[in-house]
Amino acid sequence: MKRWLSYLVPVLALAGLVLFLAWPRIQEARKAQPHQRVVVVYGFSILAEAMNQGVFPAFSRLWKEQHGEELVFTSSFSGSGTITNQIVMGAPAALAILSHEGDALRLEEAGAVATDWRDFPARGIVNQTPFVILVRKGNPKNIRTYADLARPGVGIIHPDPLTSGGAKWSILAEFVSASGHPQPGDPENERLGKQQLLGIWKNVVGQSPSAAGARTQFENGLGDALITYEQQGLVGREGEKSQTEIVRPPFTILSEHPMVLVDRNIRPRDRPAVEAFRDFLFSDAAQAIFVQYGFRSAANASLDSANPNLPPLPKSFTVEEMGGWSAADANVYEKIWKGEVLKELRK
Numbered sequence: 001m002k003r004w005l006s007y008l009v010p011v012l013a014l015a016g017l018v019l020f021l022a023w024p025r026i027q028e029a030r031k032a033q034p035h036q037r038v039v040v041v042y043g044f045s046i047l048a049e050a051m052n053q054g055v056f057p058a059f060s061r062l063w064k065e066q067h068g069e070e071l072v073f074t075s076s077f078s079g080s081g082t083i084t085n086q087i088v089m090g091a092p093a094a095l096a097i098l099s100h101e102g103d104a105l106r107l108e109e110a111g112a113v114a115t116d117w118r119d120f121p122a123r124g125i126v127n128q129t130p131f132v133i134l135v136r137k138g139n140p141k142n143i144r145t146y147a148d149l150a151r152p153g154v155g156i157i158h159p160d161p162l163t164s165g166g167a168k169w170s171i172l173a174e175f176v177s178a179s180g181h182p183q184p185g186d187p188e189n190e191r192l193g194k195q196q197l198l199g200i201w202k203n204v205v206g207q208s209p210s211a212a213g214a215r216t217q218f219e220n221g222l223g224d225a226l227i228t229y230e231q232q233g234l235v236g237r238e239g240e241k242s243q244t245e246i247v248r249p250p251f252t253i254l255s256e257h258p259m260v261l262v263d264r265n266i267r268p269r270d271r272p273a274v275e276a277f278r279d280f281l282f283s284d285a286a287q288a289i290f291v292q293y294g295f296r297s298a299a300n301a302s303l304d305s306a307n308p309n310l311p312p313l314p315k316s317f318t319v320e321e322m323g324g325w326s327a328a329d330a331n332v333y334e335k336i337w338k339g340e341v342l343k344e345l346r347k
Contacts, residue, residue, distance in 0.1 A: 036070040042093035050293035051177035079210035080165030081254035099165020101325040108199040114263040121282040127295035133247040134226040150199025157223040159214040166211030173253040234294035254316040
């Protein structure tokens with residue numbers, strides 16, 4: 001009897017895991033009508049409003065007009081690192097929009113992604129936004145630059161680098177803005193960057209798993225400043241927008257957000273719809289929706305003028321100027337922030 005149970009327990013555990021991973025598909029299959037197609041999309045947290053309220057309905061209407069078929073989306077939005085982990089573990093996303101290329105590379109290494117997103121229009125970048133600082137109305141702490149965040153008495157809200165892509169972009173902005181030179185490898189630039197990271201992170205009073213969660217913390221009254229995407233400063237909750245304002249530092253990073261096809265999860269009969277949606281994301285119609293929701297277009301910069309809240313970009317740098325995402329992440333995040341700054345903060 002005991003021997004029989006020893007075989008049964010792992011079998012039941014495996015069956016439970018399979019059911020857990022398959023549950024979203026099962027639920028959608030139960031909801032789907034005979035002539036209804038379901039596409040599963042995962043995205044990093046700040047995309048939720050633009051996708052659910054704008055992009056998904058627009059594409060569903062277009063698909064119905066062209067194919068006479070109902071197409072519905074099942075979506076999940078969370079920190080970029082979180083959704084990447086979920087997809088690696090088997091979540092059924094057919095397409096994912098990530099905060100940065102590092103998470104796309106992780107999915108590629110895990111065998112979930114086979115199609116090279118860099119071959120898509122705009123190198124696979126669906127939208128972009130510079131990093132800014134949100135402060136309380138009237139800017140009572142007189143914060144103008146990232147260096148000001150290292151002053152004593154400034155409480156900072158920051159997304160968690162372990163789960164949030166926005167947090168990693170923030171760290172790059174904090175680091176490079178100290179010297180104003182994104183080129184890697186210069187010892188003095190690294191010294192200045194590390195010094196500024198130490199000063200800023202000594203003042204962090206709250207963290208959240210995602211950029212959207214960090215914004216909620218700040219809106220609820222915690223801290224004096226929030227380092228975040230410009231887009232997050234433009235889409236605050238109704239009635240609370242007036243309580244904060246955007247400070248655009250004179251030198252910052254422009255974040256770029258790649259889209260990948262999760263080939264492992266795309267059934268042959270669904271691929272035409274998934275690829276059509278991929279192409280739609282780079283169209284002027286979809287890019288204009290992103291602009292409406294506070295992003296800047298990655299495929300057609302002329303569309304940005306339609307949103308009066310998007311002024312000309314401040315002086316900004318890209319991760320490409322730091323040698324690409326892998327090099328920047330290894331040098332700034334792994335070596336300096338995680339390997340040196342975090343250790344000193346924990347002493």
